[in-house]
Amino acid sequence: MADFGADDLDGFRAEARDWLAANFPPALKGRAGLMMAEGATSRNGDFQAWTKAMGEKGWGTPTWPKAYGGGGLSAAQARVLQKEMSAIGAWSPIGGMGVMMFGPTLLEYGNEAQKQRHIPPITRAEIRWCQGFSEPGAGSDLASLQTKCEDKGDHWLVNGQKIWTSGAQWADWCFCLVRTDTTKKHEGISFLLIDMRTPGVETRPIKLISGNSPFCETFFTDVKVPKENLVGPLGGGWTIAKRLLQHERGGIAGGGSSTSVGSNPFNGPVSGLAKTYVGVDEAGRIADPDIRSRVTTHEIEARAFQMTAMRAMAEAKTNSGPSAISSIMKNAGTRVGQDRHELILEILGHQGLGWEGEGFKADELGAVRGWLGGKAFTIYGGSAEVQNNIISKRILDLPDPLSAKNA
Amino acid sequence: MAVLTEEQTLLRDAARAWTQEKSPVSAFRKVRDSAAPLGYDPAAYAEMAEMGWTGVIIPEAHGGSEFGYLSLGLVLEELGRTLTASPILASALAGASAIVLGGSDVQQGAWLPKIASGELVATLAVDEGAHHRPNVVGVTATKHGAGYKISGTKTFVLEGMAAGLFVVSARTGGAKDATDGISLFLVAADAPGVSRKALHLADSRGAAVVTFDNVEVGAAALLGAEGKGWDLLEKTLDRARAGLTAEMLGTALQAFDTTLDYLKTRVQFGQVIGSFQALQHRAAKMFTDLELARSCVEAALAAIDNDSPDVPELVSLAKAKVGDTLHLVSNEMVQMHGGIGMTDAHDAGLYLKRARAAEATYGGQAYHRDRYARLQGY
Numbered sequence: 001m002a003d004f005g006a007d008d009l010d011g012f013r014a015e016a017r018d019w020l021a022a023n024f025p026p027a028l029k030g031r032a033g034l035m036m037a038e039g040a041t042s043r044n045g046d047f048q049a050w051t052k053a054m055g056e057k058g059w060g061t062p063t064w065p066k067a068y069g070g071g072g073l074s075a076a077q078a079r080v081l082q083k084e085m086s087a088i089g090a091w092s093p094i095g096g097m098g099v100m101m102f103g104p105t106l107l108e109y110g111n112e113a114q115k116q117r118h119i120p121p122i123t124r125a126e127i128r129w130c131q132g133f134s135e136p137g138a139g140s141d142l143a144s145l146q147t148k149c150e151d152k153g154d155h156w157l158v159n160g161q162k163i164w165t166s167g168a169q170w171a172d173w174c175f176c177l178v179r180t181d182t183t184k185k186h187e188g189i190s191f192l193l194i195d196m197r198t199p200g201v202e203t204r205p206i207k208l209i210s211g212n213s214p215f216c217e218t219f220f221t222d223v224k225v226p227k228e229n230l231v232g233p234l235g236g237g238w239t240i241a242k243r244l245l246q247h248e249r250g251g252i253a254g255g256g257s258s259t260s261v262g263s264n265p266f267n268g269p270v271s272g273l274a275k276t277y278v279g280v281d282e283a284g285r286i287a288d289p290d291i292r293s294r295v296t297t298h299e300i301e302a303r304a305f306q307m308t309a310m311r312a313m314a315e316a317k318t319n320s321g322p323s324a325i326s327s328i329m330k331n332a333g334t335r336v337g338q339d340r341h342e343l344i345l346e347i348l349g350h351q352g353l354g355w356e357g358e359g360f361k362a363d364e365l366g367a368v369r370g371w372l373g374g375k376a377f378t379i380y381g382g383s384a385e386v387q388n389n390i391i392s393k394r395i396l397d398l399p400d401p402l403s404a405k406n407a
Numbered sequence: 408m409a410v411l412t413e414e415q416t417l418l419r420d421a422a423r424a425w426t427q428e429k430s431p432v433s434a435f436r437k438v439r440d441s442a443a444p445l446g447y448d449p450a451a452y453a454e455m456a457e458m459g460w461t462g463v464i465i466p467e468a469h470g471g472s473e474f475g476y477l478s479l480g481l482v483l484e485e486l487g488r489t490l491t492a493s494p495i496l497a498s499a500l501a502g503a504s505a506i507v508l509g510g511s512d513v514q515q516g517a518w519l520p521k522i523a524s525g526e527l528v529a530t531l532a533v534d535e536g537a538h539h540r541p542n543v544v545g546v547t548a549t550k551h552g553a554g555y556k557i558s559g560t561k562t563f564v565l566e567g568m569a570a571g572l573f574v575v576s577a578r579t580g581g582a583k584d585a586t587d588g589i590s591l592f593l594v595a596a597d598a599p600g601v602s603r604k605a606l607h608l609a610d611s612r613g614a615a616v617v618t619f620d621n622v623e624v625g626a627a628a629l630l631g632a633e634g635k636g637w638d639l640l641e642k643t644l645d646r647a648r649a650g651l652t653a654e655m656l657g658t659a660l661q662a663f664d665t666t667l668d669y670l671k672t673r674v675q676f677g678q679v680i681g682s683f684q685a686l687q688h689r690a691a692k693m694f695t696d697l698e699l700a701r702s703c704v705e706a707a708l709a710a711i712d713n714d715s716p717d718v719p720e721l722v723s724l725a726k727a728k729v730g731d732t733l734h735l736v737s738n739e740m741v742q743m744h745g746g747i748g749m750t751d752a753h754d755a756g757l758y759l760k761r762a763r764a765a766e767a768t769y770g771g772q773a774y775h776r777d778r779y780a781r782l783q784g785y
Contacts, residue, residue, distance in 0.1 A: 299779075401683060
């Protein structure tokens with residue numbers, strides 16, 4: 001879709017501003033953190049009303065086609081909407097894997113019936129999706145997955161185990177990679193949609209070092225899946241999975257940059273936190289020169305990453321095809337994100353060692369959990385090492401080692 | 408790569424074609440081996456001037472094209488790729504910027520056309536010690552009749568042997584490291600009392616120690632207001648630094664490309680060494696840093712063209728990030744080439760030496776990290 005001219009954008013800006021003023025509950029201002037409280041049962045009436053309004057408008061998925069419940073906006077209009085929302089502290093209550101990863105992939109690879117059935121509930125946040133990719137024996141080497149899917153004539157029969165299934169305990173549906181052919185590695189993989197309420201599906205949360213359980217083990221025992229739930233051709237799942245992982249990596253990289261300015265120093269640049277906890281000298285510098293130096297290096301890196309993200313967007317508007325930049329974003333972004341967590345912990349000193357209970361502020365405790373949770377950034381969605389392999393192979397055109405030629 | 412206009416694309420393509428054909432690394436090697444007195448090939452600089460590259464940031468009224476710093480950065484990046492030695496950074500960017508930003512009509516009319524045509528090399532004479540500390544100014548300018556008498560010594564003056572004009576920072580008041588009391592003067596190299604001595608640097612580029620011994624200048628030599636030169640100096644230096652980051656980016660990109668080629672051709676253990684993951688991941692890290700560095704360079708140059716208030720912080724950010732990246736890539740270039748990378752016959756050493764000199768010029772990474780933090784209020 002062609003971008004609108006400036007005049008049309010001004011008109012849209014006014015429309016968006018009016019609609020947001022009429023529909024965004026002021027009590028939710030700046031409380032996007034509610035979105036992270038997955039599984040919370042007591043999201044209040046304001047949250048529900050805001051979700052309903054955004055769902056009906058389609059603006060939680062602003063650029064998706066109107067025919068499937070999306071906003072039907074141009075990229076330029078979506079940017080205007082985003083700006084207008086930021087300006088008043090509004091945020092989208094429509095999120096999760098359906099929005100970030102599965103929806104865009106199904107819009108590209110799904111048939112008409114699949115899109116009609118599965119996309120609209122995502123745009124209204126009615127259905128939660130989880131991702132059944134990794135298995136105990138298939139992590140970085142994802143294509144070695146073994147979950148068996150047999151053709152039983154009028155249905156598929158699925159047996160196997162998935163792991164690191166984010167939010168499986170709350171999910172309604174799972175998009176899954178299954179093995180339909182054991183004689184071929186990549187071409188033996190298919191992309192299947194499984195209703196989590198089907199008999200034979202069982203989830204067990206995994207407790208992580210952060211104390212949280214955002215991931216599950218998911219077991220499939222003689223699970224019957226309707227034939228129409230296969231996305232794309234039989235044996236064509238790997239191609240779809242690669243596309244979906246691009247969406248996932250973009251999302252993770254974005255999570256790594258956090259230099260937004262806010263009144264709470266825990267949300268702003270690390271330098272603000274360092275001034276508070278480490279103190280300043282008579283010239284107003286962070287009192288510890290070693291920490292100051294590393295804070296500076298980090299903030300420079302974080303800003304370089306943000307500017308690169310902006311450059312990637314600017315180039316994407318003019319160039320055809322994905323730019324080489326996209327391949328570096330996950331590693332660059334997660335490096336910044338993890339550095340931030342490590343620095344915050346060091347800056348907090350003893351106050352950055354609390355696990356729970358008294359003696360610590362909620363933000364201090366949150367920093368500890370965030371540091372531990374952040375260790376996942378460079379592991380999930382393709383580990384940092386796998387990303388480096390991808391850059392080496394696809395961008396730098398370096399060959400596989402002889403020993404891996406047949407892998 | 409930033410989204411370029413058609414004219415910018417043409418300029419970049421012309422710069423790329425000329426450097427690859429007329430000024431490959433072998434041309435720089437020849438300049439070095441011949442111990443060229445100025446540290447560059449004047450005939451090559453004349454060709455660059457003919458193509459208009461020396462007038463890119465100079466107003467049209469004074470013989471330039473007023474095409475902006477991002478545009479000049481495109482040229483510098485290509486020159487950096489082949490280590491082309493020339494006064495374009497010191498003169499057509501740094502020296503010219505001081506006069507464009509702070510010069511009177513008379514001063515601009517007198518000097519800018521000559522810089523644009525390439526017949527005059529102008530350069531900044533600001534450093535006095537082992538480190539870039541532009542506020543530390545020991546050179547003095549004392550009132551003398553209607554004008555001034557300048558005394559003291561400047562070091563690490565880029566293209567100091569070729570220069571016909573020095574932009575000199577001198578103290579007309581204040582303590583030795585105070586930003587207040589610094590004045591800038593335009594001093595002709597042939598003025599009585601000016602003497603210079605070549606510095607033979609590891610990167611073989613032209614530089615000099617310049618001594619001012621009671622050099623008498625008229626009031627017309629003062630650039631800007633007396634004692635208020637600091638802001639002009641900082642603005643000028645920021646333009647010079649930003650231009651240098653573009654050159655450094657080009658140097659780093661070529662060092663990386665050359666190394667990548669070697670990884671694809673050098674065979675050990677029966678396979679090209681680029682198939683080894685230990686080297687692949689280091690290459691991927693360098694590629695990632697180079698992309699981040701490019702964003703910083705382009706943001707700094709664009710901020711200058713837009714006269715944005717965040718020029719100082721973006722410039723320090725770019726100088727620090729690009730400096731770190733060039734440092735890494737130049738070291739890896741030597742290491743990944745192994746034994747051949749240690750020989751003088753190979754280009755790796757030329758890139759390594761140029762890298763360190765460029766890093767230190769107009770402030771190294773430590774200087775710019777500290778400056779970035781100060782500008783951010785911590």
